[in-house]
Amino acid sequence: MNIYERNSEILFLYDAKMTNPNGDPDDENKPRMDYEKEVNLVSDVRLKRYIRDYLESKGYEIFVAKVDGQVVDATERLQRLLGREKLAALSQEDLGVILSRLIDVRLFGATMPIKAQEEGARGASSTFTGPVQFTWGYSLNKVELVRSNSITSTFAGRGGEGKGEYGTFGKDWRLYYSFLAFYGIVSGYRARYTRLTFDDVALLDEALWNAIPVIASTRSKVGQKPRLLLRVEYRDAYTFLGDLRGKVRISPEEGLRDIADF
Template identity: 55%
Template structure:
């Protein structure tokens, strides 16, 4: 398998993309820059849950509806050979895992990795009080009052890498990457909870190279957000300048095999100041749209 690099954007409106348990479950923030943060583990959880819903077995999950640690999960295995693990657990083929085995650890380094996502816009938090209709443990018959924290609007960008050489060691398949593509398009919307309703995928690129050593670097460095209002509250109030990204890909066209993509029509894309369709902007490449 060859190397791939990924750019993924989704937005969050009046919801909590990734609560921080050390901050009363407030959305994770870089307060100095007013930037919303989302961990790679949150994104991987969406992907895992989507694959599980499709009927694929995964390593990082509960057992019989209950949360268990890694040791408890491994007790459920029919076998414990590398071959069985990699043949049966798709998330290990993708993301790797560390599994306890008789006082030792079996470690698989995953070929698919993301760094933390961050918002392209400055983000404001919304704080409100919520009241439960159930009485509290302290005997308050009127119900318990708590806090609810959400972002007003956040356009979040992730960057990811697929290592071709590591993929060989975990037996990652082309079919696995196609499932990853679909998860990036459908998981967030289909797995929404109360705190996550209001998130929608907006843009996805998986650039597949012709070899297992090419890496162009973080694609987020080549995009910029243009905000039409001071405090953004909706996708219609921004446009994404992809001029430098298109130029970067064009400069390395001879290294690129295919580009897998989807683009939501609500996100306006521009090249050199003019609105463009992503398919038209990348017309010189072998494009595969994620259905």
């Protein structure tokens, strides 16, 4: 097994035009924002979801996924993966099977809680710390919400004589333009514990570049495009330079509507 025993640092830039890159469910699903700085934010969870969905579409097994189209908890996911009707704890052999089959665990790690099988018994848990981690992404430009955000839908309904129409109103929050930057790391030290391989890291590169245009195809996500992917690979598992986004600037930073504006 060709374990990835080196450090890497990742700079990933992409833009989003007339879209909602990452809605905030606590704020009417508006794009996540630092309102004081007028900066768009995208969580690492959103980026990892794109990567997981892309890898799953390519036929790779992942842990954080529906099973037969159904949402299941971690215990049931593990039971089905390992072919067990009951599961009280994970053996070393089980852990080996999990790491060999689930690429997202090798990349990002996972916490795997196991429910108690009997009343009064205690459950168990296993945790893998992933060698691949990302910060939250942020826009390098100041962003603006699209000023018109109301949408309407009309449905057939019942009027006074049994026929008619009724409408519903909703909000469709989008940004005019956001040029987003993510920083990530691959830890050679952590890689040995999840058995991350060089092939896995190559798949990560592929997924980062292809996932957004392939997977982000819902109505509010269309309009995003990768612009730069840089992965700096070191010779050892101890070297890091730090957040590469500090080396990137765009000018101008305000009033942007397209990549051609800077």
